[in-house]
Amino acid sequence: MRRLGAAVSNLLWSLWVAALLAVALFVLFMVAFLWPVRPPGAVLTVDGVEQKAGLGSYCWDSWVRGICSTSGGPVTPSEPLVVHSPVRAELRVGDGQPSIRLRVLPVAQDDGPRDTSQSARMWPFTREWFESALVDQAITAAGPHELRLALDPGLYVLSVSARWPGRGRDASYGFLLSVVDR
Numbered sequence: 464m465r466r467l468g469a470a471v472s473n474l475l476w477s478l479w480v481a482a483l484l485a486v487a488l489f490v491l492f493m494v495a496f497l498w499p500v501r502p503p504g505a506v507l508t509v510d511g512v513e514q515k516a517g518l519g520s521y522c523w524d525s526w527v528r529g530i531c532s533t534s535g536g537p538v539t540p541s542e543p544l545v546v547h548s549p550v551r552a553e554l555r556v557g558d559g560q561p562s563i564r565l566r567v568l569p570v571a572q573d574d575g576p577r578d579t580s581q582s583a584r585m586w587p588f589t590r591e592w593f594e595s596a597l598v599d600q601a602i603t604a605a606g607p608h609e610l611r612l613a614l615d616p617g618l619y620v621l622s623v624s625a626r627w628p629g630r631g632r633d634a635s636y637g638f639l640l641s642v643v644d645r
Contacts, residue, residue: 500530502634503557505623507544509640510551514544516623516636517583524631534635536588537568537622543641550612550642554623557634560605561625567598567612568620584639586620593622614642 502523505516517538522531546552556563570586597619602608621638 500525500528502625502632505554505556505625505636507621507638508553508555509544509546512544514540514638516540516638517585519585519635519637521634522631523634524629529631534585536586537620537635537637538583538585539620539637539639541582541584541639543618543639545641545643547645548612548614548616548642550610550614550640552610552612554602554608554610555606556608556623556625556636557627559627561627561632563602563606563608564624565598565600565602565610566593566596566622566624567614568592568596568622570618570620572618586637596622614640616642616644618642 500523502518502521504518507514507516517540519534519536519538520532523529554563554565597614598612619640619642621640623636623638624633625636626633
């Protein structure tokens with residue numbers, strides 16, 4: 464009888480451990496496969512005022528899975544950051560050391576931005592528009608990045624393309640600036 468009790472006790476203990484392992488594996492699965500896979504954010508700071516970037520097209524690999532998302536053009540916040548020229552700004556893009564390409568594109572309010580939500584605008588992409596960039600430069604130094612831009616009064620999209628070392632880690636970001644006279 465004692466052996467039977469010990470065997471039942473061992474069986475119950477084994478079932479309890481197996482159930483605990485099953486729950487742990489389920490939780491790990493849920494975290495790994497249902498956790499959002501997105502690139503880190505980007506922030507532009509001018510005179511102590513921050514603007515969080517709109518996230519456009521990206522491909523992002525995590526250790527378990529990857530995802531790509533495509534937008535029809537640069538995505539910016541819906542409200543511009545009001546600045547004076549020359550613009551002195553600090554750009555922070557995620558963690559690590561991505562290589563960055565910065566373009567400054569003049570826009571008009573009626574250039575056809577589409578609201579993607581209450582807080583973002585998507586500007587239509589055309590090759591000619593990107594070729595009209597007032598600034599088109601690569602930034603390879605470690606961040607944060609100090610930007611100095613001499614811009615005439617008007618509305619501008621700052622389009623930032625970032626690529627992290629390794630495979631499947633790139634993202635496009637957008638900022639919206641309104642340059643006004645002093």
